[in-house]
Amino acid sequence: MSNPVLELVEVRKAFGAEVVLEDISIKVPEHTATVLIGASGSGKSTMLRCINLLELIDDGVIKLDGIDITDVSTNPDEIRRKLGMVFQSFNLFPHMKVLENIILAPMRVHGLGKEEATEKALELLTRFGLREKADQYPDRLSGGQQQRVAIIRSLAVEPRLLLLDEVTSALDPVLVNEVLSTVRDLKDHGMTMVLATHEMGFAKQVADEVCFLERGRIIEWGSPSEMLENPKDPRTQDFLKRVHEAGRL
């Protein structure tokens, strides 16, 4: 069996005296989705930001395709080229049209010509039903459309791994589905991904593995059916019970 696409080994991260990640070890094989669940502040977002090298870890190792990316000699820009990241708050560039948002990185980072980048971007926009929004500015789009554009923007660089950070948390309930079905579509096409989410139903559909985090530690992990229907740890049970009561399952 070849290397997993992503591997975290005993990763630790602290902000000052506050430890936000402790002893985090996961493996994400190719074409699989790992879903991180847990309350707000449990460390899910920090974990994704560490994988993307937006935050420096304080101990442990992160490997991408078997290569240590936390080595001090690695160029973080080069690593980020291979990773796509989608944020809770979309973070589209408001001064650029949808198309410009998407072709920026392919042109400036990957050296594609404008024509080639545009052609690929339009292909992606068409595939996700947003072709007619290409020449609009992001603030003209609904939240769901903006988030789908953000997903397309991260796909345009053909990432090895996609990181999704609570991509539906800032959306109206009616807009959540269009974004989730986009993510499901990616999963069906074999994209390897790590995602943090509060949508348990969705987690059950796309996850190959579910990790429950509490206070920066992985408390329990396993297949979605084990984790979401038969969690063993009382803390996981308690969390899921609260999610259930909030009507999010």
Next chain:
Amino acid sequence: MSQEVGRSNGGNSGAAPYSFGGEWQPSPIELGRRASRKAKSRRNGLIAALSSLLVLGTLAIVVVTSPGWKVLSATFFDWGYGFEVLPKILTGFFQSNVILTLIAATSVGILGLTIALIRTSRSPALTPFRILATGYVDAFRGIPMLLIILLVGFGIPALQIRGVTNDVFVLGIIAVIITYSAYVAEVIRSGILTVHPSQRAAARSLGLSNFQTLRYVVLPQALRRVTPPLLNDLVALIKDTGLVSILGVTDAIRAAQIETSRTFNYTPYVMAALVFLIVTIPLTRYTDRTLRKSIERQNAQGQA
């Protein structure tokens, strides 16, 4: 009363209360509201006109009936004389103030942007420059521009360094550039700081380098946001170019001063003031418009 709203089709008793198919007719309630709104705005217009007439009229009467008015209007508003000296003032204005503004504005833009970028950078290699830039801004924002013009204008020639110009025009421009760059650098820096860190994170996560992030994501947004204050500084710059007249540059103000000291009639000053206004008023109007637009745009973004 409220039941009447439903009968929006002209009170036809047989019609359904809510008729979506037919042509919409305003209900009697709405017509009543419109009529009283119209009356109210007519009344407001009348009040505004009356109060303006009263205040401005009183002011005019006080000025015109004051004991010195005759002498004042002869020495300050002698239009015949004013138009006679206008060519000289315009020559000074275009040859000095306008050219000074154009050269200074361009240089200030470049220098101000450079200082702002240095001050916002975090690169360790730039640390000495960061210290220098901070000291520069502190110093030249704190010293009155008139003093800087005097120090540069008289100090640099006094050094008697070979090859360094003694041209007061050039020295005047340099003094203006030094002062305004400090202000503009701070305006641009504040713009850079208002761009949300998540924009940087998004750009970096796409693999853009630090410089590319600045060039394509941060700066375009920052500069757009600070355009109104920068235009404001441009208006101030146009006016402040008049200060170099103290070095003996014959600008619009100096030209007026020469005339005034010849005839002891102050109309040239008034003419010079009008010349400045002709340029600055359209520019301030334009500034107001860009400011309003940028606020509207920010509000629209806030809602999205």
